[in-house]
Amino acid sequence: MxxxxxxxxxxxxxxxxxxxxxxxxxxxxxxxxxxxxxxxxxxxxxxxxxxxxxxxxxxxxxxxxxxxxxxxxxxxxxxxxxxxxxxxxxxxxxxxxxxxxxxxxxxxxxxxxxxxxxxxxxxxxxxxxxxxxxxxxxxxxxxxxxxxxxxxxxxxxxxxxxxxxxxxxxxxxxxxxxxxxxxxxxxxxxxxxxxxxxxxxxxxxxxxxxxxxxxxxxxxxxxxxxxxxxxxxxxxxxxxKKSDTGDETFRVGKFIEDLYFQYRKKFNDSLTALNVLKELWWYLSHSFSNPHKVFKTLKKTRSFDEYEDAVKLILDKFEWVGSEAGLFRISKIEK
Ligand SMILES: Cc1cc2nc3c(=O)[nH]c(=O)nc-3n(C[C@H](O)[C@H](O)[C@H](O)COP(=O)(O)O)c2cc1C
CATH class of the missing domain: 3.20.20.70 (Aldolase class I)
Known part of the structure; x- marks a missing residue:
């Protein structure tokens, strides 16, 4: 090397x-x-x-x-x-x-x-x-x-x-x-x-x-x-560092799921959990093929059921393109 x-x-x-x-x-x-x-x-x-x-x-x-x-x-x-x-x-x-x-x-x-x-x-x-x-x-x-x-x-x-x-x-x-x-x-x-x-x-x-x-x-x-x-x-x-391997979409999906349940626990199942998660999603959405649509889908959720459905839809329907796509730098989407 x-x-x-x-x-x-x-x-x-x-x-x-x-x-x-x-x-x-x-x-x-x-x-x-x-x-x-x-x-x-x-x-x-x-x-x-x-x-x-x-x-x-x-x-x-x-x-x-x-x-x-x-x-x-x-x-x-x-x-x-x-x-x-x-x-x-x-x-x-x-x-x-x-x-x-x-x-x-x-x-x-x-x-x-x-x-x-x-x-x-x-x-x-x-x-x-x-x-x-x-x-x-x-x-x-x-x-x-x-x-x-x-x-x-x-x-x-x-x-x-x-x-x-x-x-x-x-x-x-x-x-x-x-x-x-x-x-x-x-x-x-x-x-x-x-x-x-x-x-x-x-x-x-x-x-x-x-x-x-x-x-x-x-x-x-x-x-x-x-x-x-x-x-x-x-x-x-x-x-x-080339230290991470494995299917990126799967790994990010697991991370998002774990984060969701930990925040629900932390906030005793109050909807504050969703607000905190949405702050992260604003950034995370830029690693999917259509950041604007991904964030819009997520932002409008008002209950845990809606949030879970939105995440499932995002992971199924949008491609995870990761940091390589460089979408954040050129993004104009608003929180
Ligand atoms: C919403 C938000 C909250 C931040 N909170 C802190 C903070 O608590 N302490 C801190 O030192 N920097 C804070 N920062 C700055 C970041 O840690 C970082 O220095 C900045 O985003 C530049 O690095 P980046 O271009 O890699 O994002 C915050 C930035 C943002 C956008």
Whole structure:
């Protein structure tokens, strides 16, 4: 095997966090059915200082590893005491890493200098890290964007982070103001990698194996986080590492079925289960031959019976085309 392909297989693949989608149920079912992911992140927790973690929060933190894959809890906060409180709590549950969210782009978050809204303020990041690293009882990693207003903000942030034993920094290659629009920007990565003393990971717009290889050729990282690409085609990490085999439609069908029953259990057979599943289906539909029709079929279901019939119809009547078809990138369908 050539050196380059060896590099693909040895690249760490992380599952990106998605509020409302990559829940504890999703992570557990995913880890049971698919291969290729080396680490998973929880969607962010927030306001844990004022309110403490409610029962639902604790429920979401039950599994420290899943099928051998470590799970990392994420916190969105600009308050070092809150970060430390969360870190102490997850440490007491058995976790050995906590991740700080410096990437959330939503204006109501960013305006308060939280998430990517903190990136233009490296001085404030330093103050927080100063406090956090006085007491942090476990590994501390960061997930960020290139900046909030401009991509070069990341360079000042890396200079600050270099002064602390941050375990890794994963960068979604967009600025906060872009939200999820426009292309990812890899231009600054050579500079970021040269400057950083911390291990750097890449995140953004990897929707199939070709994208993964293209990014590996462009950006010299050994850590790649997959987000929407994995939601569109849960087999993507296994396809990248060529570790997943078997009939794709059958395997995805089993995954969907398992997820459905686990969500029903989690929500005591309330229809919330369907709402959560529909969030995932919006992505998943792009791996079928007619995403628009698939999602429409699913979206209109209002009962468990209707949902089950819709899934059966989709699996029978529509072709699973997977990530290779690239339908998500060009999609215009609305949720
Ligand atoms: C609905 C939604 C929820 C998200 N929730 C989180 C979150 O809780 N924490 C986080 O760090 N990123 C979150 N993200 C960002 C993703 O983890 C990821 O960084 C982003 O989608 C870019 O990667 P991708 O192009 O591979 O999808 C979210 C994104 C979306 C669209």
């Amino acid at each position: 050539s050196g380059f392909f060896m590099e693909i297989f040895s690249t760490e693949i992380q599952m990106a966090p998605f509020q409302g989608i990559t829940t504890s149920v999703f992570r557990k079912v995913y880890a049971k059915h698919f291969t290729g992911v080396d680490k998973m992140f929880t969607p962010f927790f927030t306001n844990v200082y004022k309110e403490g973690l409610n029962r639902r929060g604790e429920d979401e933190l039950k599994d420290i590893t899943l099928n051998g894959i470590p799970v990392v809890p994420q916190i969105l906060s600009k308050d070092p005491e809150e970060i430390l409180r969360f870190a102490e709590f997850v440490k007491s549950l058995g976790y050995d890493e906590v991740n700080w969210n410096l990437g959330c782009p939503f204006p109501r978050v960013a305006k308060k200098k939280r998430g990517s809204g903190m990136l233009p303020y490296p001085g404030e990041i330093r103050k927080i890290l100063d406090e956090v690293f006085k007491k942090i009882p476990l590994k501390f990693s960061i997930k960020s964007r290139l900046g909030y207003e401009t991509p070069s903000e990341i360079l000042k942030v890396v200079e600050v982070i270099n002064d602390y034993p941050v375990s890794e920094l994963t960068v979604h290659a967009r600025i906060g103001k872009q939200l999820y629009k426009g292309d990812v920007n890899t231009d600054l990565f050579p500079e970021i990698l040269k400057l950083s003393r911390i291990r750097v990971g890449f995140n953004g717009d990897i929707f199939n194996r070709e994208d993964f290889i293209r990014i590996k050729e462009k950006v010299d990282v050994d850590l790649i986080m997959l987000g929407r690409g994995l939601l569109v085609d849960p087999l993507l990490p296994g396809k990248i």
